[in-house]
Amino acid sequence: MGPGMRWIEVAPAGARTGFVLARAKQFEKADRVGDSADVTLHCDDLNATYEKLRGEGVEVTEPVTEPWGSFVQVTDPDGHQFVISGA
Numbered sequence: 001m002g003p004g005m006r007w008i009e010v011a012p013a014g015a016r017t018g019f020v021l022a023r024a025k026q027f028e029k030a031d032r033v034g035d036s037a038d039v040t041l042h043c044d045d046l047n048a049t050y051e052k053l054r055g056e057g058v059e060v061t062e063p064v065t066e067p068w069g070s071f072v073q074v075t076d077p078d079g080h081q082f083v084i085s086g087a
Helices: 046-055
Strands: 008-010 019-021 040-043 064-066 069-075 081-086
Touching: 040 046, 046 069, 046 081
Parallel strands: 040 081
Antiparallel strands: 008 019, 064 069, 069 081
């Protein structure tokens, strides 16, 4: 993700859900500390998930592919944004 960009993912053994711990300043989120949190969900088939969400009228961005993976960004009716990553 870039120079100095580091994080650690933690989860109990066998868990399907984990947390990412990172320094907010490194990700230009220092102004949000204590205010909100980024949420990233994972799916097995990103293109199928994108098509399903779009078909249901969900506000979702086109899939983006970066060296570290592919994702879409979803905005819920209250304006909260989520990332969905997948293969």
